Amino acid sequence: MTESEADAAAVPASVGDTAASAPSGLSRRGLLGLAIGGGVAGLAIGTGAGLAGGVALGRARESADAQSAFDFFGAHQAGITTPVQDHLHFAAFDMMPRSDRDDLKSLLQDWTYAASRMTQGLEVSATGAVGGPAEQPPEDTGEALGLPAAGLTITFGFGPGLFENADGDRYGIAAQRPATLEKLPPFLGDDLDPELSNGDLCIQACADDPQVAVHAIRNLSRIAFGRARLRWSQLGFGKTSRTTSAQATPRNLFGFKDGTANILADDAAALEDHVWVAESDEPAWMAGGSYLVARKIAMLIETWDRVRLAEQHSIIGRDKGAGAPLSGGGEFTAPDFSGTAIDANSHVRLAHPEQNDGIRILRRGYNYVDGNNNLGRLDAGLFFLSYQRDPSQFVSLQRRLSTDVLNEYIRHVGSGIWAVPAGAKPGSYVGAELFD
Numbered sequence: 001m002t003e004s005e006a007d008a009a010a011v012p013a014s015v016g017d018t019a020a021s022a023p024s025g026l027s028r029r030g031l032l033g034l035a036i037g038g039g040v041a042g043l044a045i046g047t048g049a050g051l052a053g054g055v056a057l058g059r060a061r062e063s064a065d066a067q068s069a070f071d072f073f074g075a076h077q078a079g080i081t082t083p084v085q086d087h088l089h090f091a092a093f094d095m096m097p098r099s100d101r102d103d104l105k106s107l108l109q110d111w112t113y114a115a116s117r118m119t120q121g122l123e124v125s126a127t128g129a130v131g132g133p134a135e136q137p138p139e140d141t142g143e144a145l146g147l148p149a150a151g152l153t154i155t156f157g158f159g160p161g162l163f164e165n166a167d168g169d170r171y172g173i174a175a176q177r178p179a180t181l182e183k184l185p186p187f188l189g190d191d192l193d194p195e196l197s198n199g200d201l202c203i204q205a206c207a208d209d210p211q212v213a214v215h216a217i218r219n220l221s222r223i224a225f226g227r228a229r230l231r232w233s234q235l236g237f238g239k240t241s242r243t244t245s246a247q248a249t250p251r252n253l254f255g256f257k258d259g260t261a262n263i264l265a266d267d268a269a270a271l272e273d274h275v276w277v278a279e280s281d282e283p284a285w286m287a288g289g290s291y292l293v294a295r296k297i298a299m300l301i302e303t304w305d306r307v308r309l310a311e312q313h314s315i316i317g318r319d320k321g322a323g324a325p326l327s328g329g330g331e332f333t334a335p336d337f338s339g340t341a342i343d344a345n346s347h348v349r350l351a352h353p354e355q356n357d358g359i360r361i362l363r364r365g366y367n368y369v370d371g372n373n374n375l376g377r378l379d380a381g382l383f384f385l386s387y388q389r390d391p392s393q394f395v396s397l398q399r400r401l402s403t404d405v406l407n408e409y410i411r412h413v414g415s416g417i418w419a420v421p422a423g424a425k426p427g428s429y430v431g432a433e434l435f436d
Contacts, residue, residue, distance in 0.1 A: 026125060026139075029103070030110035030223045068208075069149035072116040074423040075288055076276065077430070079153035080362065080387050081265035083244045085206040088236035088366045089213040090294065090383065091221065092199025092416060093228040095162065101171045103227045104162075105435060110223050111156065111203075112429035115216070121149035124219045141222070143215050150209035154216055156430050157292050157418025162200040176283055176434055180391050181419050184293070188402045189412060196296055196414030199231045204292070204385070206364075210237065232414075234296060236366025236383045243364065249323060249331065253299055253367050253380055254409075256316050257323035260331055261352070263362040274360045275387050285433035288422030290387040293394045296368075296414030299381040304409045315405050317348030347406045356400055359393050361386040381410070391417055 070078045095104065114124040123129055129142030163169075163177035183198065205216040214235075221230050240252045241259030245266065249257040263270045272278070279287040304312075309320065317335070318325055325348060327336035335342055335352060342349050353360050364387065369380040388394055401407070424430040 026110050026113060026223065027106045029106050029227060030114075068151040069120050070151065070153050072112070072119045072154065072424065073426045077155045077289075077420060077423045078119070079155035079204055079206055080275070080290060080364070080420070081243055081271065082153050082206070083151075083247060083265070084239040084242060084364055085151045085153070085208045085213075086237065086239060087207055087210040087213050088383065089205045089210075089217045089233065090236065090385075091203050091205075091217045091233040092159075092231045093201040093203070093221075093224060094231045095170075095200045095228050096226065097167075099170070099227050101173075101435075104171050107224060107227045108156075108431050109429045111220055112424055114220060114223055115154040115156075115430075118144075118216050118219070119149060119152050119154060121147070121152075124223070141215065141218055143218075144212055147209060147212055150207045150212040152205065152207040152212050152216060154220075155204040155206075155292075155420060157202040157204070157420045158431065158434075159198060159200050159202065159416065159418050161198065165200075173434055176285060178283055178286055178291075178419055181291070181417065182391075184391070184398075184415055184417055185395065187398050187412065189407050189410075190415070191411050191413055192415050193413050196232050196234075198416045199418075201228060202292070202294070202416065202418045210235070234368060234383050234414075236368050238367040240365040240367060240382060241363040243362070252365075252382055253301065253369075254304055254312070254316075256312075256318060256320055257331065258365070259363050260318075260323055263360055270360060271362075274389055274393065275362045277389055281389070285436070286419060286421060290362075290389065290420045291391050291394075292418045292420050293384075293386050293388070293391065294414070294416045294418075295384040295412055297382045297384055298379070298411045298413050300409045300411070301378045301380055307409075314343050315346060315409075317342045317346030343405070345403045345405045347401070347404050350401050350404050351397060356397060359396055361388045361393055361397065387420070 070082055072078060117124060123140040123145075125139040127139050129138045129140040129145055132138055160177070160181050160183055162171065162173070163181070164174040168174075203217060203220055205213045207213040207216070217233065224230075239250050241262050242249055243262065243265050245264055249260050252258040263274060265271075275290050277286045277289045277291075281287065307315075313319060313326060323331035325333060325335035325342060327333075327339065327341040335348055335354075337349055337352070337354065349355055364385040366383045366385070367380070368383050369378065371379055373379045386394055421431045421433065424432065
């Protein structure tokens with residue numbers, strides 16, 4: 001496929017109709033954002049915690065996974081059941097105060113167009129980083145030139161404030177707000193930073209090359225200029241969960257295997273029951289979507305590192321080396337809670353579906369390291385991401401963990417929830433059903 005053919009295939013018809021005179025397929029507002037925002041968005045994204053450290057944590061360009069590409073269009077958004085990539089750049093945005101319904105629609109159309117190209121290893125537009133007029137800012141920032149798609153997935157979500165906020169129903173979609181889409185309630189142990197929480201919109205960019213993920217968020221931020229602004233962002237590395245049986249169970253920064261019992265992409269029944277919003281659920285436009293919860297969880301690394309190994313085992317409820325439950329067997333042996341081998345307040349016991357009326361969630365978390373804090377301690381932890389059919393699943397589990405002895409070694413410092421619509425149809429754009 002030639003560049004021009006790929007460009008034509010990637011452009012949703014509705015986007016092209018909106019931007020008939022835009023050579024790249026972006027709307028006029030999107031092109032204006034690329035031109036005006038060039039000197040601003042790079043600085044804004046640069047404030048995302050740990051940017052330099054995350055990019056320096058290694059590249060997967062030589063791996064087979066780096067050559068993979070996932071279609072942006074489909075029944076569900078990619079980046080949920082997709083095999084978890086090695087790197088994350090997550091960003092939350094707020095719509096600008098004077099933005100209106102047309103601004104929101106055009107932004108989603110422009111984001112869809114750019115995302116459908118970047119996930120195929122292309123630049124954000126046909127003109128790209130070097131093909132435009134020399135006297136104008138380029139439409140692509142260029143740091144991903146020559147790099148493959150690296151398994152890039154881009155997933156979009158809508159926060160509670162998008163539907164109705166202090167300014168009322170600015171976008172005419174308040175009636176479409178899911179009844180369960182509300183800010184998460186306070187939980188025991190929360191120490192939330194408002195500057196690391198919430199947002200009208202979110203973008204989850206995952207890739208096997210950190211530069212590809214950063215490039216995606218950087219360019220989508222530029223496109224948003226004048227319509228939405230970056231609220232906060234987070235880089236992650238070293239996935240802490242798996243979504244396919246072919247992936248080995250990764251470890252978190254406490255050294256334990258994480259996500260052993262996670263829902264896998266080939267478990268269609270579990271996905272239907274616990275992850276995907278059903279057609280019978282309300283509202284109808286969310287059918288095929290899911291709800292995303294993000295939690296930035298700081299780990300008290302130095303304190304944990306001084307805990308006896310036997311106590312670490314007891315706190316988690318698993319063996320640190322093999323990942324097996326303390327009740328015996330191997331990593332994938334079902335824990336036996338009938339005896340006393342697994343502590344009543346261990347993490348495994350409190351979080352297990354058997355102890356929570358069968359509630360399950362699909363986890364997709366990442367480690368993060370943001371350097372050192374002002375005390376000289378490692379500013380690091382888990383950027384927790386979970387997808388669930390209903391937000392009440394996460395709320396129930398988190399309340400159940402109130403007595404978890406692991407809480408002594410962690411702090412929840414950031415939080416947010418977003419409705420993630422179904423995948424965009426070819427010729428349309430993400431979230432189009434919201435405006436029907």
